[in-house]
Amino acid sequence: MSVTTLFTGRSPADGDPVTDIYRYAARKGVIEAVEVAAEDLGLSLREAHEAVANLVESRLLRVDDSEGRRFVPVDPELASASLVSSVEREIYQRRELIDQIRERMGAFRSEYGDAGRSSAASAVEYLVGAMEVRGFLKMAGDACRDEVLAMQAAGGDVEDLSQMYLTLLARGVTVRIICQHRSRADVSTRMLLKRLTDAGAAVFTVSHVPRSAVVFDRALVVMFGVEDDGEASVARVHSHGIAKFLLDLFNHLWETATPLEGVEVGYANVADDLQQAIASLMAKGYTDEVVARKLGMSVRSCRRHIAMLMRDLDATSRFQAGVQAARRYLGAAG
Known part of the structure; x- marks a missing residue:
């Protein structure tokens, strides 16, 4: 478990080795030996060592001897402040790197622009x-x-x-x-x-x-x-x-x-505009498939609108309906 996992994953809970080890250290005031802590808590030695390593990385435990066997708990507020300052420092360094990259690339922008003006x-x-x-x-x-x-x-x-x-x-x-x-x-x-x-x-x-x-x-x-x-x-x-x-x-x-207003689904608010577009395309002799593709709808929906248009105009053919409708809408627009 990394520091990122510790602070972005699920909340600590009972049965989590990291939580158990920190609670043990806080209660006793010190971990004299990881082996003893593992035995007291019923953890495997590997689980205990991984938990201690994570707590040290997270600043919640501090090594208290030259051999690295003794650990003391750290106030979570102090640990938090230490971690945040390191993260802020990393962010600052990354921003500096971003600025350096942009400055470096900016030096070539005029060259690119000059070349671009001479080539379409x-x-x-x-x-x-x-x-x-x-x-x-x-x-x-x-x-x-x-x-x-x-x-x-x-x-x-x-x-x-x-x-x-x-x-x-x-x-x-x-x-x-x-x-x-x-x-x-x-x-x-x-x-x-x-x-x-x-x-x-x-x-x-x-x-x-x-x-x-x-x-x-x-x-x-x-x-x-x-x-x-x-x-x-x-x-x-x-x-x-x-x-x-x-x-x-x-x-x-x-x-x-x-x-576009509300969440109602359908063409009710744009029926006239849609029929005008369909009529215009029909008058040009386009097939149902082409009309549907140009208007971005399914062929089935398109044919339903065409059938309604032909019925309203009492037209006997698609072309006749298209011409009549186009004239109607053109006259209305005029």
Whole structure:
């Protein structure tokens, strides 16, 4: 048992050799010999030695002779103060190391930036693999100070980013998320989004989001993708022009989106918007499967909406329903 285990595991209890040894030392005022303590407590010699070693490491026992056989108990408050000071010293040393690493890497940033301006390809940096992606997102989240704007496309998993959003919200960072309407129909996703809105995030939904992306502090752009082998990937974009384009796209979608409120599951609040999107795609001749994929819903759900649309319009074909509905919504918009 290590010091970390002692202080982060279960609470000490009767029958725990460490607790029993410390209680024995406190009662007698000293452990003259570990062998004697083991015999008195009914412990094996190995258990007794391991418990004593742990208590010495935890500052709760102190060696009191040159041979290392005699031990005296230490006041837990003094032991605690000693341990905390050593942990604080280690934290300080690690922070110094972090600062040194950042300072060292910062010396190369201008070189990298100068090279990047002469090459369009270097404007985009790709990271592949769950570990690399997760590490980069943590770094981006830690550096974020003011605002996060997120677009969640079909197939994207908001659960992967939810903890980062919650951490940012707890720090006072503004978080705005646009998801597809399909998020309203999935119970687990709806509850997860409800947790984010309860924490202060603003979540809106639209019919279609073209690509999953996150913009940190209106400057750092992260675009999500999946490699051919199924590995998660992100593209870190260093282009001011692309950042501005995504901000404009986000704002355009936000103006037409519908706020997600409550925990009710289903499309009731966005039925008109969803039917308009379906009609527009049907009018272009897309199959049910393509319409469903573009809107991020199951083919079964998509066909149910199409059947309702055709019934409402008294249409005899999918194409006719699409054209009629598109004209209706276009006229309403005008």
